[in-house]
Amino acid sequence: MLPANRHSFSLPQPAHIVRIVRENYRTVTFTFDLSWPDAGPGQFLMAWLPGLDEKPFSLLHNDPLQISVAAVGRFSRQIQQLHSGEQVWLRGPLGHGFQSQPGPMIGIAGGYGVSPIHFLATWLRNRRERHVIIGARTARDLLFAERFRAAGVQVHLCTDDGSAGEMGVVTVPLNPLLAAMPDATIYACGPTPMLEALAAICREQHRGCQLSWERYMRCGFGVCGSCARREDGWLACQDGPVEIIPG
């Protein structure tokens, strides 16, 4: 069973970096001297660097806390300048994460979406079958393939340019997996176009899926409205970030 998710106001707690691992040319994993044993896969934290900003990051692990950060802008570049022993303020756990379903797992991850999907795969380690499809632009953008293999997960890679795995987007390796595993649940995290494509496939096939959406957010607990979906007011921070779409 995955732990019950909490999504409530919490104050930032000081945490010290105890380990830094470089995952690829732009992504780094931080381990902190803090644990949130009740936090589950798909939930996130807000990391605060006083004087700069506070940004959401998916949990890679809860005990001890781990996050992976891709350097793409001001905050993510700045946090990557920190060294072991330095302090970050962390607030959470926030949001609703993945819900475990019986049967095989098909995880689908684009970019740093590998982070919550890896956490989920370790929670579901007793499942008969666990597959993950990792998609990226090129081989150098791929993340966590070895981590998944080490956790006993069957890994399927795809890249836009064919420099690693199959050439194309995640739906290329997905279609044969879906045909072979009619009872599998899809759990996905990645860029919006990827999630929209997956939602369309699942709708067509009347399959349930769990999709973790990334939306710009400020407060992280449903007050500011920054992450509201225009069509229906769904709040990524409080109602999600994982959306459970029934089959």
Ligand SMILES: Cc1cc2nc3c(=O)[nH]c(=O)nc-3n(C[C@H](O)[C@H](O)[C@H](O)COP(=O)(O)OP(=O)(O)OC[C@H]3O[C@@H](n4cnc5c(N)ncnc54)[C@H](O)[C@@H]3O)c2cc1C
């Ligand atoms: C629920 C949730 C979970 C998240 N989990 C993670 C996580 O686990 N790891 C992580 O690294 N980030 C994660 N993010 C994104 C993170 O919160 C920041 O948005 C990200 O670090 C960029 O912030 P910044 O201030 O560095 O860059 P910004 O100033 O916000 O952006 C700088 C530029 O980079 C572009 N950009 C932003 N994101 C990306 C991207 N992914 N790829 C390419 N270009 C981009 C922007 O469009 C902009 O042009 C998550 C966001 C949400 C909402």
